[in-house]
Amino acid sequence: MGEFAGKTVLVTGAAQGIGQAIAEAFRAEGATVLGLDRQAGATEITFDLSEVSGIHALIDGLETCPDVLVNAAGICHTRRMLDIDLPSFEQTFRINVTAAFALMQATAARLIREGRTGCVINIASNSGFVPKLEQADYGASKAALVSLTRSAALSLGPSGIRVNAIAPGIIDTPLTQSIAVQRGEVRGVAPEETLRPVIANLPLGRMGQPEEIAQMAVFLASARAAYITGQTILVDGGQWMR
Numbered sequence: 611m612g613e614f615a616g617k618t619v620l621v622t623g624a625a626q627g628i629g630q631a632i633a634e635a636f637r638a639e640g641a642t643v644l645g646l647d648r649q650a651g652a653t654e655i656t657f658d659l660s661e662v663s664g665i666h667a668l669i670d671g672l673e674t675c676p677d678v679l680v681n682a683a684g685i686c687h688t689r690r691m692l693d694i695d696l697p698s699f700e701q702t703f704r705i706n707v708t709a710a711f712a713l714m715q716a717t718a719a720r721l722i723r724e725g726r727t728g729c730v731i732n733i734a735s736n737s738g739f740v741p742k743l744e745q746a747d748y749g750a751s752k753a754a755l756v757s758l759t760r761s762a763a764l765s766l767g768p769s770g771i772r773v774n775a776i777a778p779g780i781i782d783t784p785l786t787q788s789i790a791v792q793r794g795e796v797r798g799v800a801p802e803e804t805l806r807p808v809i810a811n812l813p814l815g816r817m818g819q820p821e822e823i824a825q826m827a828v829f830l831a832s833a834r835a836a837y838i839t840g841q842t843i844l845v846d847g848g849q850w851m852r
């Protein structure tokens with residue numbers, strides 16, 4: 611019997627990377643995990659979060675409303691600011707902000723209707739605090755998610771729903787590899803040359819592992835974090851100091 615036995619946890623972006631590690635960590639603590647991803651067959655729920663208008667029906671249609679919602683799905687186009695076209699800017703906001711907002715809204719509304727409490731964890735990024743070259747739209751979307759985390763915590767606290775976020779630094783996932791490839795193309799260098807100097811400059815001198823983000827997610831959802839809400843916790847190996 612783990613700490614989350616009897617609890618249902620919905621994790622978006624659970625097919626790979628950080629979302630997958632978070633889903634596994636909650637399973638290890640005894641939770642019933644509903645993974646959601648757009649990759650068909652990879653998780654319990656196949657859903658493309660760009661279909662934002664379907665999100666309320668999705669949550670209302672679940673047999674059990676999740677006690678814990680983890681918004682881990684996210685996308686990042688990597689290109690120079692002057693090359694970001696408006697449709698891809700809007701797509702970044704649609705997945706990283708609008709879908710996360712609709713999931714929070716639908717989950718909280720159902721929990722309140724059912725007289726239950728719960729919590730939300732949003733996976734933001736340290737790019738939401740410190741701008742990174744070639745990530746103007748992504749950084750802005752993550753800053754918006756940090757702000758929404760605070761607004762939701764303020765609104766939902768009286769209903770016993772805590773809302774927090776995690777801001778990872780550079781984590782060893784498929785997204786990080788694809789960003790390195792895209793950056794390499796933009797800068798005309800090999801992908802590893804976009805990562806190597808940044809990692810060497812990190813206080814802890816290495817990339818983070820998805821499990822290290824998952825441990826923070828489990829902590830924030832646990833009773834040990836019962837008095838924490840509206841926070842965004844940096845888990846970035848000290849990158850913010852560089």
Ligand SMILES: NC(=O)c1ccc[n+]([C@@H]2O[C@H](COP(=O)([O-])OP(=O)(O)OC[C@H]3O[C@@H](n4cnc5c(N)ncnc54)[C@H](O)[C@@H]3O)[C@@H](O)[C@H]2O)c1
Pocket residue numbers: 622623624625626627628629646647648649657658659660681682683684685686705733734735736777778779780781782783784785786
């Ligand atoms: N990897 C990092 O270094 C890093 C750093 C800071 C923040 N983050 C954030 O952490 C989260 C997870 O990142 P990751 O590195 O694991 O990424 P990833 O690309 O490896 O995994 C993301 C998952 O989300 C899913 N997804 C994307 N768009 C979706 C959609 N429209 N509908 C449903 N599912 C969708 C993908 O299919 C994938 O399985 C993201 O929000 C990302 O912005 C990652």
